[in-house]
Amino acid sequence: MVSRILFLTLFIFTFTLNGSNILKSIKVENSILKLTFNQPVKKSDFKASAIKGKNLTRYFFDFKNCLLNRKANRKIELDGAVKSVRIAQNKSSVVRVVIDSLKPYPIRYYQKDKPVFNIVLPKSTVEKKIDKIKKGKVKKSIVSAKNLFNFVKDDIQIKKAKIISSRYSANLKNSYTIMIDPGHGGHDPGTTWGRYKEKVLVLQLAKRLRRHLKALGFKVKMTRYSDKFIRLRNRIRIANRAHADLFISIHANSISDKNRMNKARGIETYFLQTTRNARAKRIAAIENREILKGKDSATKKVLLNAIFTGPKIALSNRLAIDVQKGMLSNLKSHYRGVKDGGVRGAPFYVLVGAEMPAILIETGYLSNPIERKRLFSAKYQELQAKGIAWGVVNYLKNREKELE
Numbered sequence: 001m002v003s004r005i006l007f008l009t010l011f012i013f014t015f016t017l018n019g020s021n022i023l024k025s026i027k028v029e030n031s032i033l034k035l036t037f038n039q040p041v042k043k044s045d046f047k048a049s050a051i052k053g054k055n056l057t058r059y060f061f062d063f064k065n066c067l068l069n070r071k072a073n074r075k076i077e078l079d080g081a082v083k084s085v086r087i088a089q090n091k092s093s094v095v096r097v098v099i100d101s102l103k104p105y106p107i108r109y110y111q112k113d114k115p116v117f118n119i120v121l122p123k124s125t126v127e128k129k130i131d132k133i134k135k136g137k138v139k140k141s142i143v144s145a146k147n148l149f150n151f152v153k154d155d156i157q158i159k160k161a162k163i164i165s166s167r168y169s170a171n172l173k174n175s176y177t178i179m180i181d182p183g184h185g186g187h188d189p190g191t192t193w194g195r196y197k198e199k200v201l202v203l204q205l206a207k208r209l210r211r212h213l214k215a216l217g218f219k220v221k222m223t224r225y226s227d228k229f230i231r232l233r234n235r236i237r238i239a240n241r242a243h244a245d246l247f248i249s250i251h252a253n254s255i256s257d258k259n260r261m262n263k264a265r266g267i268e269t270y271f272l273q274t275t276r277n278a279r280a281k282r283i284a285a286i287e288n289r290e291i292l293k294g295k296d297s298a299t300k301k302v303l304l305n306a307i308f309t310g311p312k313i314a315l316s317n318r319l320a321i322d323v324q325k326g327m328l329s330n331l332k333s334h335y336r337g338v339k340d341g342g343v344r345g346a347p348f349y350v351l352v353g354a355e356m357p358a359i360l361i362e363t364g365y366l367s368n369p370i371e372r373k374r375l376f377s378a379k380y381q382e383l384q385a386k387g388i389a390w391g392v393v394n395y396l397k398n399r400e401k402e403l404e
């Protein structure tokens with residue numbers, strides 16, 4: 001009841017005090033508190049003061065001969081040193097703005113685009129997002145994080161994973177776009193083993209990965225969504241054009257030496273780099289086949305030289321390590337004899353010219369009978385896809401920590 005009377009009193013004042021200024025709205029933009037009045041604030045009508053407490057510095061901005069529009073925001077919650085901004089009709093004709101800051105900072109204010117009064121807040125002060133949609137999103141991603149990590153047996157790891165994911169969805173200021181590149185397609189089946197084709201496997205896995213990344217809140221795009229042929233050089237162009245933050249190419253391996261078929265297996269993740277390693281060279285040669293086909297040796301040399309000039313090598317290497325770890329920890333908890341084929345640099349043409357960290361995953365060997373069966377099973381694919389998603393989250397989380 002009391003508040004209703006007060007409200008009525010204010011309402012009457014807005015009509016009775018003609019000639020006085022009105023604070024119409026407040027907002028925080030680019031670390032600046034913007035107060036919009038219906039006319040410029042006169043110097044004589046304005047006063048700033050501060051009280052320094054032990055853990056809190058409180059700043060007051062008083063606007064005389066001023067009324068507060070009843071539709072104006074009364075409080076803005078903030079992230080950063082400044083926790084909140086509150087405004088109130090302090091006396092019948094004074095509007096008071098109160099800023100609480102954990103640390104004292106040199107206060108600055110100016111009127112530029114009159115009648116907007118600007119108060120400079122400490123750098124990187126942003127409005128806390130507390131609208132309903134955001135709340136829903138956070139909740140959803142915690143749920144999906146649970147799904148994502150319910151394969152990890154260790155309790156501590158599960159707790160960690162939850163924190164990673166909720167932190168991720170709650171605290172990331174930018175959204176990330178991930179480009180998934182399922183290898184081969186169309187008339188290029190990739191590696192084949194009887195009726196088992198690499199192009200089919202990698203598209204299945206890519207679609208699962210897409211679903212998990214989306215559930216985590218990422219924007220996800222793919223270089224192909226169907227059995228379609230796309231040139232190697234166009235794949236990275238698609239990613240660059242989409243301004244993707246990460247590029248993940250998915251492939252499968254095989255070996256033609258019959259004596260080693262049962263032995264050769266394992267998951268390998270590659271990033272773009274020149275190498276002396278014979279195995280990395282051999283696999284790169286297979287994946288580069290399309291671009292090198294029919295070219296004379298001089299042209300081949302030029303193409304392969306171009307391969308080694310990518311700038312994002314260090315970041316790609318770390319992305320590769322995190323993704324490899326994610327896949328292995330997920331798969332090892334459910335399958336015996338999952339082999340870590342390692343993380344290596346290799347000259348993959350598909351990764352050339354990437355403007356973002358880019359990796360290529362060799363998900364396993366179609367030539368190995370046990371691995372082939374697993375690779376085409378839904379359960380194995382799910383675990384592997386979740387593992388990749390887990391690696392991506394980990395990588396980005398660490399990157400953000402560094403950039404803080």
Ligand SMILES: [Zn+2]
Nearest residue numbers: 183190251252
């Ligand atoms: Zn391939």
